Amino acid sequence: MSRLVIVGGGMAGLAAAYHARRAAPGLEIGLLEAAGRLGGKVSTVAEEGFVLEGGPDAVVRYKPWALALMKELGLEGQVVGTLPARPSALIHDGERALPIPAGLQMVVPGDLRALALTPLLSPFGKARAVLDLLLPKGPPGDEPFGAFIQRRLGRQVWERLAAPLSGGIYGGDPYSLSTLAAFPQLKALEREHGSLVRGALKQRGQRGSREAGQLFASLEGGLGQWVRALEQGLSGVAL
Incomplete structure (x- = not known):
């Protein structure tokens, strides 16, 4: 009999085991996890009427796979x-904690008025960001995320907006991230619109906004329910 061994019981391992069990009911599946619990970074604690997430607290709506899996799990x-508090996020510039500009599409300015008013960037940094509208397309292949953002939007946008925000999502050095792996939508904006800012302006409102609570989704009671639902779907999987 064929066997499948999945190493790691985080969300990726749980989802892989779940889909493997549904695709091949007779397959012998083993899921190996060194920790005493499944779910990896996803961990929810409910206490005295409060819900506290120990890791991620939401999924993004414009990537449909997480919501599709939640639906499949009932x-x-x-x-x-x-619906985040206002301001929804702050970036420290070395002296003050300042709100991120409204209308930000991932890390790309999608509201020119908000870009003009933000104190996070100098007048030169704002002008350099808008220059993205005139720059030619870059190479179609992959590149470090920091190099990509600096090429399109300039060093200030990278250091004061993109690096802090992307560094809060991914571990390690945000500059060295693969752009195609971490932010393929931004490469698509450059390819389709010739400009990140132009693409963000055209997409504004299509994906909803962070400020209106339309960009992210979670579960009542926390994402820990997602882990428990996946565990219940692993009938016959050796843990």
């Missing part, structure tokens, strides 16, 4: 939007 009725 969690669709528990999906909720997230």
Whole structure:
């Protein structure tokens, strides 16, 4: 009999085991996890009426796979939007904690008025960001994320916006991230619109906004419910 061994019981390992079990009911599957619990970085604690996420607290709506899996697991009725406090996020410039510009599309300015008013960038940094509208397309292949953003939007946008925000999502050095792996949508904006800013302006409103609570989604009671639902779908999987 064929066997499948999945190393790691985080969300990727759980999802792989779940889909493998559904695709091949007779397959012998083993899931190896060194920690005492499954779910990896996803961990929810509910105590005294409060829900605390120990890791990620939401998924993005414009990537459909997470929401599709929640629906398949019967969690669709528990999906909720997230409405962050205002300001929703702050970046420290060395002296002050300043709000991120409104209308930001991932890390790309999608509101020129908000870009003009933000104190995070100098007048030169703002002008350099808008120059993206005039620059030619770059090479179609992959490149370090820091090099990509600096090429399109300039060093200030990278250091004061993109690096802090992307560094808060991914571990390690944000400059060295693969752009195609971490932010393929931004390479698509450059390819389709010739400019990140132009693409962000055209997409503004299509994906919803962070400020309106339309960009992210979570589950009532926290993402830990997602882990428990996946565990229940692993009938016959050796843990």
